[in-house]
Amino acid sequence: MTLHLYFARKFTLTVLAIFGMFGVMLVLLDMVDQIRRFDIGTIGLGEALHLSALKVPGELYQILPLIVVLATVALFLGLARTSELVVTRASGRSAMRALVAPVLTALVLGGIAVALMNPIVAATSKKYRMVTDRYKTGETSVLSVSSEGLWLREGGPEGQMVIRAARANAGGTRFHDVTFLAFGPDGSPAWRIEAAEAALTPGGWEVRTAKRWNFGGDTPNPEAAATEAERLVLPSDMTADRIRDSFAQPSAIAIWDLPAFIASLEQAGFSARSHRVWFQMELAMPLVLAAMVLLSASFTMRHTRFGRTGQMVMLALGLGLGLFFLRNFAQVLGENGQIPVALAAWSPPMAGILFSLGLLLHLEDG
DSSP states (O other): OHHHHHHHHHHHHHHHHHHHHHHHHHHHHHHHHHHHHSOTTTOOHHHHHHHHHHHHHHHHHHTHHHHHHHHHHHHHHHHHHTTHHHHHHHTTOOHHHHTHHHHHHHHHHHHHIIIIIHHHHHHHHHHHHHHHHHHHTSOOOEEEEETTEEEEEEEETTEEEEEEEEEEOTTSOEEEEEEEEEEOTTSOEEEEEEEEEEEEETTEEEEEEEEEEEOSTTOSOTTTTOEEEEEEEEEOOOOHHHHHHHHSOGGGSOTTTHHHHHHHHHHTTOOOHHHHHHHHHHHTHHHHHHHHHHHHHHHHSSOGGGOOHHHHHHHHHHHHHHHHHHHHHHHHHHHTTSSOHHHHHHHHHHHHHHHHHHHHHHHHHO
16 A cells, blocks of 8 residues: 555656646746737736636646656656565566556546536636737627527627527528627617527628617617517628637537526537547546556566667657547537537547557567
8 A cells, every 4th residue: 555655656746747747838838929919018027927827727728638647657767766566566466566656646637627627727728718809909708608598798998788589500501599789888778689580790790580678778668669670780700710710619618507508508508428438538537637647558567678668758748649549530520510529539549448458468478
């Protein structure tokens, strides 16, 4: 038990050290990139650091499997140089038993990452997009789906407009049972439109079978002054791509909120397949990290006197990268409907674990 705790502690400290080093490097590189993205004088070092601090957690979370690969290679190379692996095997412990602690630690770290880091990344991703839009255009647009329907907000210095629809088509360009509610710059309601249907066109919203109420001091009785029209056009800079982009980033939704969001999304008429794939892949994250540990250990659990250490390290890193890209490729296939959702999420880590176990058994007992 003491030896297991020793290996687990060393592995955890190695992961945290590499995680911290990558974090510092990414922040510095991203600060330079943020300053280059905006016009001169738009942001300073403080704003660039703020944007980098919001963006880097998502990048670190994305490369977490690769960080675990590097940590495993560093751990076992260090144990091999100090002959601790030789002593461990001389005491009667096999390589499989020596891997118990790092694998369990990887599973725990994966669970913590999904449970805690995932919501943090979701929150920082949303904030990053909002802050970036404000720096670029001074405007914000937000799309959300709830059990009461689909909600969209857009606007700028002239005021805000809230759009609520009971359902929409899969492309996000045609809404049904729509309500438009406009607010002035001071936040007071300006007008309201209810329509049976609204379609997003290059010029704005094309509204059909609509009824409009105007609010303000000049219209003491909005109902009496209400007007009806078969067709109206409301100017808007919203595009279908911007609406779809709001749904194309499942990582911007915390894993705890994904099941309810998926249900609301499908109820509103949108496809939630990419969100289902992302949800299953997040659940499989602990197995991905365990597969990375086993895969890297298969080539580095050997004494340095055997030679070819550099080749073994390159093989471990190469196979780790291969599994990482295989996982991303399976995600694309799952989102496009080429393979089932469960197969896209769970087959890469299971394949990596089975391959690693077979390789370890061959090298140790074969």
